[in-house]
Amino acid sequence: MRVGVLFGGRSGEHQVSLHSARAVIHALQQAGHEVVPIGITSEGRWLVGGDPLHALSSGEHTSERAVAMLPQPGAYGLVAVQPTNGEAPPIEDLAGQAGQAGLAGLDVLFPVLHGTYGEDGTVQGLFELAAVPYAGAGVLGSALGMDKVVQKTLWRGMGLPVADYLSVTRRDLERSPQVVMDLIEQSLGYPCFTKPANLGSSVGVSKASNRTELDQGLKVAAQYDAKLIVERGVDARELEVGVLGNEEPTASVVGEILPGAEFYDYRAKYIDNGSQAIIPADVPAHISDEVRRLAVAAFKAVTASGLARVDFFLERGTERLYVNEINTMPGFTEISMYPKLWEASGVPFPELVTRIAELALERYQERSRNRTTYAVEE
Ligand SMILES: Nc1ncnc2c1ncn2[C@@H]1O[C@H](COP(=O)(O)OP(=O)(O)O)[C@@H](O)[C@H]1O
Ligand SMILES: [Mg+2]
Secondary structure, three states, X not given: OEEEEEEEOOOOOHHHHHHHHHHHHHXXXXXXXXXXXXXXOOOOOEEEOOOHHHHHHHOOOOOOEEEEEOOOOXXXXXXXXXXXXXXXXXXXHHHHOHHHHOOOOOOEEEEOOOOOOOOOOHHHHHHHHHOOOEOOOOHHHHXXXXXXXXXXXXXXXXXXXXXXXXXEEHHHHHHOHHHHHHHHHHHOOOOEEEEEOOOOOOOOOEEEOOHHHHHHHHHHHHOOOOEEEEEEOOOEEEEEEEEEEOOOOEEEEEEEEEOOOOOOOHHHHHHXXXXXXXXXXXXXXXXXXXXXXXXXXXXXXXXXXXXXXXXXXXXXXXXXXXXXXXXXXXXXXXXXXHHHHHHHOOOOHHHHHHHHHHHHHHHHHHHHOOOOOOOOOO
């Protein structure tokens, strides 16, 4: 297959995406696929040719060219954008240059993009308009996977176990902080966790054990999103499961994260080396069976497709399980949980990325069966 791999993007997880993409590209090549790397700068410009991964990692641009994807179905895929005096040429010119750009005929796109504008349904909307097959969740699945309030409301409504939470808007917080904090103290108590509703990698996540910390945590989260979620702090072990498939997804073995900090914050994830992944997790069979069942249910509930990692809390003392979150484009470096979980389940990395690309094509074909025109029969 000829696979366009997208990475970078306008997201706080830009750097993480570059690391993930490096590993995905390597695995796709190992599996014998041809890879077209497509870098997206922090400002949202798309680059191809040269070495976009190197360009974004180092800031040294060589022969990369700016391209765009047109929001209309067509054979040309990506088209060159050659700004003259900072202005892009008209569409007609762009289409004519497609051949030069040499990018027509990508079989599938693999958006290895985490967080905003990559994992939240926005870029997926562009792929839908352009009618190109792409890996992972669609518009709705991505958006639901991104919004921690909506996904939890949905899961709870379907009877999946979710720890108690409250949704808070930045507006309410700024207008009446005391009322908001009173409500949180009454309904959730301490410790609690404050988070932006739409983010990842623990950015903006804090643990609060008293009102001062709560006030601080809410302010931090409110810097990243207009909607926040506050959750009861669960004293728990953290379990993670990989899910793979479209309509009949399967779950990997269960893994456990041992955070090298008070909780699994950004530093513990990416900077300090103290965190550990235990695969398979040392939990009784009835727990791992239940986690795998819940992971598939949570995946289906948000209409995810292709792949996702579903994260759980196993509460100490009560042994209760809670679904914490779903990541529709989980971290994908060689040492990331998702590929390691599948490797431990008998699916090596090159086979995993091939399967994900194939699932993208299957989903595309299934969607192509839908009629997009309607004529009233005489
Ligand atoms: N309700 C909670 N109880 C206990 N720990 C939590 C809770 N919510 C988050 N955490 C801790 O914070 C980390 C990051 O929160 P999470 O909801 O997974 O956000 P992100 O999408 O940024 O990974 C978790 O891995 C866990 O260590
Ligand atoms: Mg998480």
